[in-house]
Amino acid sequence: MDTRQQATITIPEQKEAVELTGGAALLEALLIEGVDTIFGYPGGAIMPIYDALYDYQDKLSHILVRHEQGGIHAGQGYARSSGKVGVVFATSGPGATNLVTGLADALIDSTPLVCITGQVFAHLLGTDAFQETDVINITTPVTKWNYQVTDAEEIPEVIAKAFYIARSGRPGPVLIDITKNAQIQKFSYPGYTPCDHIRSYRPKPIVRKEYIEQAAELINQAKKPFILWGQGVLLGYAENEFKAFVEKSGIPAAWTILGAGAIKTDHPLNVGMLGMHGNYGPNVLTNECDVLIAIGMRFDDRVTGRLDKYAKQAKIIHLDIDPAEIDKNVKATVPVWGDCKETLPLITELIQSNDHSAWLQKFRNYEKQEIEAVIQDELFPSSGQITMGEVIQQLNELTKSEAIIVTDVGQHQMVACRYAKFNHTRSNITSGGLGTMGFALPAAIGAKFGAPGRTVVAIIGDGGIQMTIQELGTIMQSGIHVKIIILNNEFLGMVRQWQELFHDKRYSFVNITSPNFVTVASGYGIPGKSVSERKDLKEALKEMLNHQGSFLLEVMVTKENNVFPMVPQGCSVSEIRLK
Amino acid sequence: MSKDQNKMSKANKVLPQGEDLGGAKREYNFTVYTENQIGLLNRIAIIFSRRKINIESLNTSPSEIESIHRFNIVIHETEDVVRKLARQIEKQVEVLKVYFNTNEDVIWQELALYKVPTDNIAEKASVERLLRQYGARAVVIRKDYTVFETTGHREETDALIEVLQPFGLIEFVRSARVAIIKGSSGFNVKLREFERTEPAPDVVENEYLNKRGDIFTM
Known part of the structure; x- marks a missing residue:
């Protein structure tokens, strides 16, 4: 079963310019971007958009949530299960501020969202009008991009940019704040052109061959290599490329919680979960491997534990689409900046087929200890x-x-x-x-x-x-x-x-x-x-x-059970405790 | 590694032997080329304030290219922190390019204005000497006050405050720093690369990876 759906955009043939309200132009844009579901909650400042939506009910399904925070988390769930951009509507003021937690969540977990908030009339901006909040400034630190529209004519271009930015490169949440006058305003709608380029924004860097070669060389020489993968594999639709890389290299691979499922849990080279409550072997052996290959993950502190005692013996190969992640927490020996859907096959081609069964067995030995000390009692308790x-x-x-x-x-x-x-x-x-x-x-x-x-x-x-x-x-x-x-x-x-x-x-x-x-x-x-x-x-x-x-x-369930293993805060991953 | 040696030799030019460049705080000048967009100033400023880093000076101005803005930002930090900040700034959608440089790598100036009572300055100070010595000039001379202007480095504009203080300095103000990068050939060529929908094969856009040990990067 493959439920992934790459966003496909079909541009309808351009008819003559028609007169549309800003609200209707927004909905036209959503249709062309392939949106089928909107999670939202109406209110005063977004009413013209909801009025336009009344005529689009057969094409756009709107799910009325019970709180805007619920709306944005639903948008996140939608985006994460479908691979498409989640779309959320909220009104100005409290409606918009209720989105903030979800925006922060989506930014840190790289979830593509386009949130549309209503705003008071442009002439009322800054007057402390009813339900007016400075939404752009409140959401700046928690959005990949945000923009305030005060004129309906901006809508097609801004929405096109919003979808392009939300889904390209390292995905993230985008918020578009539209003043009420722009929603009502009628203008000559020129049609919708999806965005595929912004000059100040380079989502996908050109892959650098020399780093591919250096990475492959390190992998070929490694005796105890170890793969860590994160959500980047999913976000890049690179599951097949990743599987091919793991299987050809024969390298044990462990996941961050957002990376789970990129290859099956039962895959013979899947050695388990990383981090504070991850599996025993992957944590301990992080400090024993000789080459650490990090793919689409960002070395979060819950994964690394104490940084100055993290994989110091290992050479690090870091594959990431976001240059700001390279060297941010863990210094990379070989930085492979790029989309892992492109970089992984290039590396796979250059590496030798290998078998690291003796090294893999070490993970399995630790697993056995963990089963005896923790897992058996947790999964198959006989009493209590x-x-x-x-x-x-x-x-x-x-x-x-x-x-x-x-x-x-x-x-x-x-x-x-x-x-x-x-x-x-x-x-x-x-x-x-x-x-x-x-x-x-x-x-x-x-x-x-x-x-x-x-x-x-x-x-x-x-x-x-x-x-x-x-x-x-x-x-x-x-x-x-x-x-x-x-x-x-x-x-x-x-x-x-x-x-x-x-x-x-x-x-x-x-x-x-x-x-x-x-x-x-x-x-x-x-x-x-x-x-x-x-x-x-x-x-x-x-x-x-x-x-x-x-x-x-x-x-x-048991009232006072503890989750083990655990890497206590401030400890190294190899100091992970089984009890 | 040779990269690290490069880094050390560069460090030794300005720092005592053996001192780790990554660990020592000093003044860095960011040059940020951006689109002209409302709200971008805030987006950039909060990258510093989120990390509790004080911006010593911030200037926005047009650049050598019409429609493209140029920020000059000065902070006092370690190279390691500065490098990470540069990447966070460049990550913003409307930022085209970020450079960071030490004071040695830029030509920089700040402008200062001083208002003093004309009586005092005429009677007690040798105005001519002051003007010559500090490269200042009088912008306005009125019966009640005179405004001097000088441009230069921080210590130069500071020095004139000291001198004028005894003569009843009424007002002082200093502008943000503007800086030109000594080693830069401008942004025109770079911009043409950015404007291509698909980068040409000869464009090496992640060139910063080559220069991970250098000061001038990204």
């Missing part, structure tokens, strides 16, 4: 309360690793990322860089719209669900099918874990009470169930998956 891990384990079996898993932030996120198995790319959707609680429910809604043929399971903690629980209303109204699992440990679990380990068990405000989630769901017309006994778990999961429609399953 249900663990988070066994929920994921049973979900893997029932979905045959075919589902899209959307997670929130915290312990359940780390457990899900560690144990969920993926057969397909674009299957693990989570808030990685920003760690936004409340992300999962709306993102799962968006993910399902982006990949309607796939099962979407949101896994959320009892804390995070309450941050965006109102989006159950969006599910109710849109009729979208999302499976929701709440792993309820009656704590803000990750903070509690840190308080236990690093603050002498002084549990400061991590004890959280929850409503009866099943009752809440039923209020929204969503069936649900709560289980706390091991014997009921599998049947409940089956019921959830087999139900034709959305379903909420609450699982009461």
Whole structure:
């Protein structure tokens, strides 16, 4: 199954210029950019656009969310599952400021979005008008690009630029703020020309041959090479190129949480997850490899641990499309600046087919230790309360690793990322860089719209669900099918874990009470169930998956379990603890 | 590695033996070529303020090419930080090109104005000597006050404050720094590269990779 859809743009034949309002011109532009779904919430300053939308309902599906933050996370989920640009509408003032968390999340996780906000009439700018906020300046640090439109004639060109910037190079969120007068204004619409070049912006650099050659040479000489891959492989649609590279080189490969799924979890050369709660072998052996090949990842501190003790023995090959990432955290011996869809095949061609089975075995030995010390008890406990891990384990079996898993932030996120198995790319959707609680429910809604043929399971903690629980209303109204699992440990679990380990068990405000989630769901017309006994778990999961429609399953899990292994903050990756 | 040796020899020209150039803070001049766009000043300024780095001086002006703006930004930082900042600035969509240079690699000037009571200056100071010594000139001479102007480096404009202070300096103001890069051949050729939809095969646009150890980069 391949659900990826490269954005395809068809330009309709240019008719004579027609008179359109700014709002209608915007919607025309969206149609030509291949947009089919908009997540949004109307309000005073965006009303002319919504008025225009009334006539486009058969061509553009608009999903009414319950909060603008839910709207933008849905847009992110849509973009991540489909590979297309997510589109979000919000009004001025509070509507726009409610987008800020999602913009920050999308920027740090390189998610392509185009957000349209209404703004007060141009003549009212700066007068503290009703629902006026300086949206451009508020969103500047959290957007790849933003622009304020005050004249309808600008709309076709600006929207074309917005889509081009959002999806090209290293993708990211773009915000276009349109004053109300520009939405109403009628102008002679000249047709829409998609943008393919901005002189001050070079999304794709020319690949430098000498660095390809140097990288290949290092790889050919390496005795203990190690591949780290990130979301760049997915963003570049380079899964096949990546797989060919891994298989020809025979090099063990580990992933960041946003890179998960680029090759199957069960691939023989996939050695697991990197980082603070990643697998034992990949962390320890980072400090033993001789050549580290980083592909489309940015050496986040949750991946590297203490930087001055990170892979100091290794030569580093860093493939990235963003030059600002090269040498930012980890100094590269060979910088391969470029789109990995182009650079990987060039390197693959120059390397010898190889087999590193003795080195790979080292990863497997560490894996064995980790299974004995941690994984066995987490996935197959024989007594006590249900663990988070066994929920994921049973979900893997029932979905045959075919589902899209959307997670929130915290312990359940780390457990899900560690144990969920993926057969397909674009299957693990989570808030990685920003760690936004409340992300999962709306993102799962968006993910399902982006990949309607796939099962979407949101896994959320009892804390995070309450941050965006109102989006159950969006599910109710849109009729979208999302499976929701709440792993309820009656704590803000990750903070509690840190308080236990690093603050002498002084549990400061991590004890959280929850409503009866099943009752809440039923209020929204969503069936649900709560289980706390091991014997009921599998049947409940089956019921959830087999139900034709959305379903909420609450699982009461062990209250004070910790996620291990763990690289404590300020420690080196090789100091990872199994308990 | 030879790259590192290059870096050290460059460092030794201006720094004591053995001092790590990447680790020592000093003055750097950014030259940023940009489109003329509302909001871009903020986009660039917050790259510094986010990292709690003080901008010592900031000037925006036209450049040698019509419609293209030129920022001169001065900060006091290590080369390592400066290099990362340059890449973050160049990443902005409307920024065409960023260069950074030490003071040795640029010709730079700042302009200062001084307002002093005409009585004092006429009676007590040897105006002619002052003007000659500090390269200043009188812009306005009125009965009540006189305004002098001088251009030069920071220490030169500072020195004149000291001299005029005893004569009742009423107002002082200094402009941001403007700087010309000694080794630059201007931006015209570069711009033509940028304007091509597809870069020509002979254009090496990521040339900064060659010069990772040099001061003049990107």
